[in-house]
Amino acid sequence: xxxxxxxxxxxxxxxxxxxxxxxxxxxxxxxxxxxxxxxxxxxxxxxxxxxxxxxxxxxxxxxxxxxxxxxxxxxxxxxxxxxxxxxxxxxxxxxxxxxxxxxxxxxxxxxxxxx
Amino acid sequence: xxxxxxxxxxxxxxxxxxxxxxxxxxxxxxxxxxxxxxxxxxxxxxxxxxxxxxxxxxxxxxxxxxxxxxxxxxxxxxxxxxxxxxxxxxxxxxxxxxxxxxxxxxxxxxxxxxxxx
Numbered sequence: 442x443x444x445x446x447x448x449x450x451x452x453x454x455x456x457x458x459x460x461x462x463x464x465x466x467x468x469x470x471x472x473x474x475x476x477x478x479x480x481x482x483x484x485x486x487x488x489x490x491x492x493x494x495x496x497x498x499x500x501x502x503x504x505x506x507x508x509x510x511x512x513x514x515x516x517x518x519x520x521x522x523x524x525x526x527x528x529x530x531x532x533x534x535x536x537x538x539x540x541x542x543x544x545x546x547x548x549x550x551x552x553x554x555x556x
Numbered sequence: 557x558x559x560x561x562x563x564x565x566x567x568x569x570x571x572x573x574x575x576x577x578x579x580x581x582x583x584x585x586x587x588x589x590x591x592x593x594x595x596x597x598x599x600x601x602x603x604x605x606x607x608x609x610x611x612x613x614x615x616x617x618x619x620x621x622x623x624x625x626x627x628x629x630x631x632x633x634x635x636x637x638x639x640x641x642x643x644x645x646x647x648x649x650x651x652x653x654x655x656x657x658x659x660x661x662x663x664x665x666x667x668x669x670x671x672x673x
Contacts, residue, residue, distance in 0.1 A: 450597075477664075482666075482667065482669070483666050483667065484560070484562075484649050484651070484664035484665045484666045484667050485600070485649070485651075485664040486664070487661060487662070487663075490661075531599060531600070543590070543602065543605060544662070546599040546600045547599060548598060548599045549597075549598070549599055551597075
């Protein structure tokens with residue numbers, strides 16, 4: 442089984458500042474990792490995913506994340522945030538084998554961008 | 557990109573009635589569809605996984621007789637909340653997977669907010 446821990450429930454930041462949203466996972470097998478964004482009263486949208494290859498993954502809207510196997514982390518970063526980035530962000534992990542590939546989600550981090 | 561729709565977007569019903577929520581993949585065929593429940597300020601809880609033409613696989617603790625799932629075609633899945641009660645009030649989100657394995661991205665619907673009075 443897999444589990445995901447998002448260490449910060451809320452991250453306030455000023456516009457144009459950099460931001461990092463933290464995600465740690467635990468798993469007994471190899472994993473795939475995902476970050477999703479959810480705007481109010483909407484479903485989830487995939488920001489980026491790590492399946493294999495380069496540990497630095499670039500996604501949409503200027504976000505990127507780095508897979509660190511030794512630290513079992515997959516932190517999300519953006520060098521300069523905008524007001525429109527205010528949303529809920531979910532980290533997710535799925536097994537990389539076994540067939541189901543059903544992701545387990547973290548509790549989410551609320552990113553609040555202030556003007 | 558691929559689009560998943562849900563209908564209705566919000567519904568208010570009386571206790572004891574049944575509510576059906578539709579989930580459609582608009583421009584792709586979904587080999588697998590998922591139903592999630594989300595409580596305020598919390599993560600998504602997987603309720604069940606369904607493949608077209610076969611019975612849904614429910615997660616532990618989810619009552620299959622209360623939450624009826626029908627995956628009638630590769631583009632449509634329905635969730636029926638039978639004899640709804642106030643504790644069933646929640647945000648229900650479906651998602652659809654195109655293709656197989658993790659190579660098939662999972663696309664999420666906009667969600668349905670259910671309020672049971």
